[in-house]
Each structure stands twice: as structure tokens, then as C-alpha cells.
Amino acid sequence: MKQRTPEKIGLVFIHGAGLEGRIWSKVATGLDHPVLLAELPQRKGDDETRKGLSLADYVNGIKRQVDEWGIRKFMIVAHSLGGVLALGLASELKGRVAGIAAIGAVIPENGGSFVSAMPFPKRIVLPAILRKMGTKPPAAAIRAGLCNDLPADQAAEIVRGFIPEAVRVYTDRIGVSVPNVPKLYVKLTKDKELAPSLQNKMISNFSPQSVRSLETGHLPMLSDPDGLRSILEDFLADAGYND
Template identity: 65%
Template sequence: MSIQEGTQEKIGFVFLSGAGLDSRIWSKVVDGLDYPYLMATYPRRQDSMESRKKLSLDDYVTHVKRQVDEWGPRRFVIVAHSLGGVIGLRLASERNDRLAGCISVGAAIPKNGGSFLSVLPFPQRMLISTIMRIIGTKPPESAIRAGLCGDLSAEQTTEIINGFTPEAIRVYTDRIKVSLPTVPTLYVKLTQDKEFSPSLQNKMISNLSPQWVRSLDTGHLPMLSDPDGLRAILEEFMINARS
């Protein structure tokens, strides 16, 4: 768990990473951010995949909630990326009394009662479901390189590939039954995303019905390819949400 020490009366940001990614992926975004922040981790990251494979979505959410509850700022804005969108919706529902806003960054936003897999087009959903049952949740290196790293440097790409941590299958398949948050919401659309196509992101935007939509001309990992642009959007959100 990474926490910025600072003024506790400020509203803070809680960052939720996408599948397989270390929480430190947000480091360049939070560098210079004038708000408290928590880069939340997912459960049992240092354990073997065998010991983690039975984890449920509930286990992920409980692990994140514990970090939020131990953190300083009472009120916070969720910043959720990709798979983190599903976890973020649950966190928003269960800590609604402390929630100040929700920002989805190329994030999966299923309809009420859906799962991460449910947001995918039917053929892709069936294919990925079959692949996960056979070989697990770590994509081949070529898929990580093409889907996640299209606009990253060679060094960044190597770090993503070497650091990719397979998630438990149930975080993709468990369904969530929550209402959409009633706080200010923003969707950050990634126009060059090869993992979540712009058309799929449009579907997520429709599911979320956010107050604002902003675009970044990046691939799936804007926190690495354009951290300054993403940070500016977060700061703009704080100003707009308070006005």
C-alpha cells in the first residue's frame, strides 16, 4: 500500500490498477499531485498463483477497503483503470458515505448484475473465458505487448511484461449488484487503446452515464504514456466537482 502523507482535510484519490499491474504504475501521475493519495494493492500479490487462484471479487474488495479504512483522508475520489472499474464500483457502493467522486480511466463498467467479462462483445467473451480456463489469466507476452504496450517505450514494455501478475479468475467472472454512484463521475476515454477499443469504451460510458467525458490520445496505459495529461484531468475534475 502506497500512501502520501499530507493534509488530511483534503479530499484524496484512491487509485485502482488494471489486471496484472502493480500499484506503482500510478507513480508518475501522483508525482506532483497536490492531493493525498492511496495507490491500493490487490490481495496476496507476493504469493504463488496457486495460492491466489481461489480469491473472489469479494476478497479483492475487502483487501482494498481495509487499506482505505486505514488511510488518513475521510473523503476520497476513486480513480479506476480497466479491471479496476469493477472493483471500484463495489468500493463506491460499500464506502458511499466517504465517496466524493469516481473517475474511470479506460475502465470496465458493467451493468448492474454484470461482471468484467459481461462487458466484452460475445465472441471475445467466449474466447477469453475459454482461454482463462485452459491456461489461466496471464496473457501471452505477444498479447501484453500488443494490447497494453502499443505506445510505450521498450523499457516500459519490458517492465510491464516482466511484472505482470495473473489475477484470480473470479475477479473477472463474479457479478456485481450495485447501483451507479450518485457522486460526480468522469470517464477518461483512451482513443488509441488496443485493449479496450474506443467503441467498447463508448459502451462503458453509456453504462456509467458520467457527468463528464475527457479523451486522451493514448493506448491502454496513459499513466505511463501521458502521466502529465492524466494528472491534469484529475486536477480539473477536483475543480469541476466542487463548483
């Protein structure tokens, strides 16, 4: 009787605020695993269409993409705001998540939100700022924060394509704990958007079995895709999934 070949573990990539799934393309290329470059909801069309969305809408939108994808067992690779969404997705799909790699990601304490993970006084004033000023930072802030180590042409593309998110994806509480699965945090040592000192707090909240570092800014999938891919391959191998 012919033995069935075990299904390869998949990787679900969750991008950060303002971006699109294709930002992961250079990392995903060359991985010997099924990949899903998930999209946050309603990336196309008028910005008004996203304003009423909740954090649950974001999580459920990613869950639908995973269900349609059809891969049973997968690891989540989450960046920045995507860390909050990864916790929600893992809670929704218990038993299917084989691990989480958090890449310069925000990991709130149990029951917290993106905003609650920020340092004082930012966590107090940020909700009011988001509601009044919107969720798209000024171009200069995007260049200085997200794109500090990127060439000018890449930075210009990020600024030009930045997509405002719903306020509630930042302010709604996720209400779940970090799952008991293999976990990796990739610390970005030159990050000007999520400072290394704040990443240390996220690492404490996440309690990963492994912490790796990349000497990049906030977007290592653009500035060092080969280095990030190599770290992910090591994580898969350590968890026994890189056969």
C-alpha cells in the first residue's frame, strides 16, 4: 500500500499597517513551503470603506483567506500590527497553528490592544490622535519611521502606497493570550518605528523560545529579505518542519 506523503507545513504572512501582502514577496520566494501572503481587509477602493471595521473584522478577514487556502497546518509570520492579528487568528484556528514568528511585531499583554502595548504617555493620547488625525502618518514620518534604512525609491513607493487602517484595529482589545506553540521573535536593531527597547517589552509579553536579531529598520522584508528568509528556515527546522 502506497504511503501518503505528509502535507508540508504552510506559512501565513501577515503584513503591518498601511502595507500589502506583496511586501513579503522577496522573503517568500525560495521557501520550500506553501505560502499565503494574507491581505488586511479592503485594500482596494476608497479609504472610507475601512473606517467602520473592527479588529474582529480584520482577524475574520484573514481567517477566511486561510480557510480558502486549504492548507491544514501552518505557521504564522507576523509583522508590526500583524502581531496583534496573529494572536486573534491563532485563537480562532486552534490546533492548526504550528508556530508564530513575530517580526518586529506588537504583542500586547493578555487582553490588551495595539495602543495598550505602547509606552506612557503615547498609549493615553494615541487613540484621540488617531480619531482626529487619521491613521495615515505624514510622509516625512513614514520615511523616518518605516523606511529609515531603505533607498529613496523604495521609501517613495511605501509613502505613495500607504493605506490608512480602521482606528479600531489599534484600539480594540484582542482578548486572547499568547498560544502555547513554538514562537520566535525577530528583533530589528535599527528600527525607528518600534524602538528596540519597546521590542524588548514585546519579547517579554510573547515569551518566545528563540529571539534572533537583524540589523535592519522596520521593514526587513525589503532591506534584508535573504537574512529574514534564512531565520525563518532555521525556525522551521528547529520546530521539525523543514524536511
